[in-house]
Amino acid sequence: MTTAAPPAASLWSELRDAIRGTGADYTAIPLRRAVFLLAVPMVLELVLESTFAVVDIWFVARLGPSAVATVGLTETYLFLLYAIAMGLAMAVTATVARRVGEHKPEAAAITAVQAIWIALLASVPFAVVGIVWARELLALMGGDPWTLEHGVGYMQWALGSNAVIMLLFVINAIYRGAGDAAIAMRVLWVANALNIVLDPILIFGFGPVPAMGVEGAAIATTIGRGTGVLMQLWILFRGGKHIRVLASQLVWRGDILRNIVRTSLGGVGQMIIGMTSWIFLVRILASIGSDAVAGATIALRMLMFTTMPAWGMSNAAATLVGQNLGAGHPERAESAVWRIGWYNMAYMVAVAVLFFVFHDRIIALFTADPEVIAVGGEWLRIVSYSFFVYGWWMVAVQAFNGAGDTVTPTWINLVFFWFMQIPLAWWLALHLDWGSSGVFWAVFFSETSVGLFTLWLFSRGSWKSAQV
Numbered sequence: 223m224t225t226a227a228p229p230a231a232s233l234w235s236e237l238r239d240a241i242r243g244t245g246a247d248y249t250a251i252p253l254r255r256a257v258f259l260l261a262v263p264m265v266l267e268l269v270l271e272s273t274f275a276v277v278d279i280w281f282v283a284r285l286g287p288s289a290v291a292t293v294g295l296t297e298t299y300l301f302l303l304y305a306i307a308m309g310l311a312m313a314v315t316a317t318v319a320r321r322v323g324e325h326k327p328e329a330a331a332i333t334a335v336q337a338i339w340i341a342l343l344a345s346v347p348f349a350v351v352g353i354v355w356a357r358e359l360l361a362l363m364g365g366d367p368w369t370l371e372h373g374v375g376y377m378q379w380a381l382g383s384n385a386v387i388m389l390l391f392v393i394n395a396i397y398r399g400a401g402d403a404a405i406a407m408r409v410l411w412v413a414n415a416l417n418i419v420l421d422p423i424l425i426f427g428f429g430p431v432p433a434m435g436v437e438g439a440a441i442a443t444t445i446g447r448g449t450g451v452l453m454q455l456w457i458l459f460r461g462g463k464h465i466r467v468l469a470s471q472l473v474w475r476g477d478i479l480r481n482i483v484r485t486s487l488g489g490v491g492q493m494i495i496g497m498t499s500w501i502f503l504v505r506i507l508a509s510i511g512s513d514a515v516a517g518a519t520i521a522l523r524m525l526m527f528t529t530m531p532a533w534g535m536s537n538a539a540a541t542l543v544g545q546n547l548g549a550g551h552p553e554r555a556e557s558a559v560w561r562i563g564w565y566n567m568a569y570m571v572a573v574a575v576l577f578f579v580f581h582d583r584i585i586a587l588f589t590a591d592p593e594v595i596a597v598g599g600e601w602l603r604i605v606s607y608s609f610f611v612y613g614w615w616m617v618a619v620q621a622f623n624g625a626g627d628t629v630t631p632t633w634i635n636l637v638f639f640w641f642m643q644i645p646l647a648w649w650l651a652l653h654l655d656w657g658s659s660g661v662f663w664a665v666f667f668s669e670t671s672v673g674l675f676t677l678w679l680f681s682r683g684s685w686k687s688a689q690v
Contacts, residue, residue, distance in 0.1 A: 237262065243404030245463045248542060249323055249549035253558055260403050260541055261562070265534035267394075267407035270414045279523045281421045282439050283588045287516040288366055289436045290589075291508075292373035294519035295363045296380050298504050301497035303348050303381070307388050309490030310340060311395035312623040313482050315537075316544045317690050318399030319624065322464060323548020331467045334396040334458070336479040340486075341392040345385035352381020363501075364508035372435060379440035386447040393454040398541055400465035405457055413450025417442050485690050488628025492619075492635045499639040503661050506651050514658045517597025520588050524602060528573045529616075532566050536616040539563075540624030543685075547625055552686040555625075559680070563617040570613030577606035597658050604662040608670040615673030618680040626690030634676055643668035 236255065239246075240262035248256045282289050314337040321330035352359070356377040360369055390413065394406035423431055424438030434441065458467050507514040539562045546555040577584070585598035619631045643664050650660025 241266070241404060241407070243402055243463050246401070248401050249546050249551060249554070253554060253561065256542060257538060257558060257561060257565075260401070260538035261535045261565075263403040263407035264398065264537045265531045267403070267410045268530035268534040268537075270411050273414065273418075273527065276523050276527045277418050278421060278439055278443070279520060280588050281425050282436055283520070285425070285436055286368075287512050287589070287591055287594055288368035289372070290516040290519050290594075291366065291512045292360070292369045292376055292436050293439070294504065294515050294522075295360055295365050295369065295508070296373070296377045297519070298363055298501045299352070299359060299377070300380060300384075300387075301500055302494065303345075303384050303387060304391075305493030305497040306344055306490050307341070307391035309488075309493045309628070310337065310344070310388075310482075310486045311391045312489035312540070312628055313337075313486035313626075313690075314392055314395040315399035315540055316624055316626040316628075317482060317485060318396055318465070319401075319541050319544025320548040320626065320690050322400050323545035327465065328471070330400060330465055331471050332473070332475055333478055333482065334393075334465065334467055335471055335473070336475055336482055337392050337396060338389065339474065340479065340482060341388040342385060345388045348384045349382050352384070353378050356381070363505060366512055372437075375434075375437035376440045379437060379444055383440075383444040383448070386444060386451050389451045389454070390447050393451070393458065396458070396465065397454075397462065398537055399544060400462065401541060401545065402462040402464050403538070403541070405454075405462050409450045409453050409457075412453055413446045415446075416449055417446030420445055481690070485626055485628060488630075488632045489623060491632040492628065495632065495635040495639050499643050502644045503647055503665070506647055506661055507658055510651070510657055513591065513593040514597050516589070516591070517585065517594040517599075518601060518658065518661075520585055520594065521598040521601040521605075524584055524598075525605065528576075529570075529612075532569055532613055532616050535562050535566050535569075536620040539617050540620040543621050543624035544626070544690075547686065547688075555621075555686070556683070559617055559621045563614050566613035566617050567610065568613075570609040574606040574609035577602040577609075581606075600659060601662045601665075604659075604666050605669075608666050608673070611670050611673035611677075614677050615669075618673075618676045621680055622676075622685050622688075625685040625688040627685045627688035630679065630685070631676070634672060634679070638668050638672035638675070642671065 236258055240259045244259060246259060279290065279293060282293055317333050318330050321333060356374045357370060360373055360377060365373060394409060397403065397406040420442035421439055424434050424442045427433030504515060507518050539559050542558040543555040581602040582595055582599035584602060585595045589595060622631050646667060647661045647664035650656045650664055654660060
């Protein structure tokens with residue numbers, strides 16, 4: 223007499239488990255279920271994060287192109303901060319995932335504490351520079367008179383409160399590495415929902431609250447993210463499904479800290495290369511005019527909005543690679559990457575079709591300025607051509623990072639972004655006088671090339687031997 227196999231879990235029950243979080247061992251459960259449980263909360267987390275970016279710029283756009291340009295110019299400096307935060311987050315995810323895969327929860331918790339120390343220390347220089355030299359930084363990037371008069375407060379808030387950005391990135395990376403992606407999702411839901419509510423109140427005023435203009439957008443963001451950080455810390459010490467920090471573990475461990483810094487250097491390097499290339503592109507656009515910067519800024523927010531779900535799936539690949547390498551299952555790690563890569567490609571092709579067909583109408587949701595619509599719509603159309611490859615690149619590069627090999631993507635970014643994208647953008651936009659179109663075509667050529675090369679390099683398998 224044979225025993226019937228237990229019924230497979232329904233899609234609804236799996237979705238409920240993914241949103242609530244489970245204590246599942248992602249190195250042992252069926253791979254399809256592991257991908258689903260990790261990818262769903264990571265996608266939902268980044269969907270709301272990208273929704274915040276779009277809503278934020280929608281409210282700011284009511285103040286005019288110069289206000290949007292203020293946000294865009296400030297973000298060129300925040301990109302440097304994001305580079306450090308995201309590079310550190312890559313190392314933290316990889317290291318925590320490896321310790322969890324090795325079934326060493328205490329080592330994972332101590333690693334988390336060291337990451338928090340690093341985040342706090344790294345935030346100090348940005349806060350000082352942003353508060354003291356805000357006007358000079360805006361002038362350096364070519365800000366117009368309106369920006370130099372009204373945008374200083376925005377930059378002071380954005381950079382002065384950067385510690386909440388650093389902590390939000392790093393602590394959520396701890397949760398993702400541990401497999402507690404549902405916690406990271408809920409934290410960002412709260413932080414960004416609060417920001418969306420506060421945005422119109424602080425920007426335009428409501429009742430006794432005065433209208434603060436573009437500065438109000440930065441204050442709303444700071445309050446929302448600060449609340450999210452408090453929530454993160456409370457859960458971290460209370461204990462999630464896979465990780466908990468005890469008071470006795472709040473110590474300075476130089477050896478672990480140095481290992482995180484060493485691993486993060488590659489991640490920080492690849493992000494700085496990518497982000498600074500964007501700074502050069504914005505500077506080229508600023509020399510063309512505020513309309514070009516405003517159009518590119520709105521288009522960038524739409525790109526963030528639509529690609530964040532793909533990055534969520536890619537983050538799931540990083541966690542699965544790290545944990546399965548820690549458990550001694552490199553073949554399972556590779557299978558997870560290829561599976562997620564196909565999902566990502568299908569999603570990005572759908573987005574590409576949307577951008578190609580409705581590019582101008584999408585930008586028109588945010589502004590009625592015909593010049594801004596023309597610039598932003600053109601970028602969405604041009605970048606859509608590269609999305610077939612870009613979806614695979616996201617997963618492949620996160621596989622390297624999840625394995626702890628952050629150096630390889632750094633060298634790749636250096637070649638394709640600095641040595642290809644920036645010179646090509648300058649040559650097409652200014653030398654050949656293509657204007658903003660030249661910048662957008664340079665982005666297309668460089669990102670298509672980097673995607674194909676990274677996927678080929680991943681297929682060679684050297685990442686399986688990385689140590690963290």
